[in-house]
Amino acid sequence: MSSSKQTARVVGAEDFWRGKTPCWEMCRCPESIHAACPAYRHRQYPCWEIEGTYCKWDEWGTLGRDTSVCLICEVYLRWGEGKLIELKLRGQGIKLLLNL
Ligand code: SF4
Secondary structure: OOOHHHHOOOOOOOOOOOOOOOHHHHOOOOHHHHOOOHHHHOOOOOHHHEOOOHHHOOOOOOOOOOHHHHHHOHHHHHHOOOOOOOOOEOOOOHHHHHOO
């Protein structure tokens, strides 16, 4: 049996979101969108440490490396513990995957 929920798994690492409300639920991000987002597919990292999540995009076509949006986001404020934001997962962003 297979479903999109089953294909988005953490491979060989802890799930950062275990026991927490993940960003796609806090932001009410519909499955049609979050299923392709690297934050959903790479759960061993909090979303603010991932390049190219939907919310880091801007209309000028960057790859989603600007984390300034995270500093005022309820998700980071709730789960980020005030830690410095550093991108730790690169090359998995939506723009790269979709070749945009
Ligand atoms: S803005 Fe940043 S902290 Fe908020 S959901 Fe997006 S990636 Fe996560």
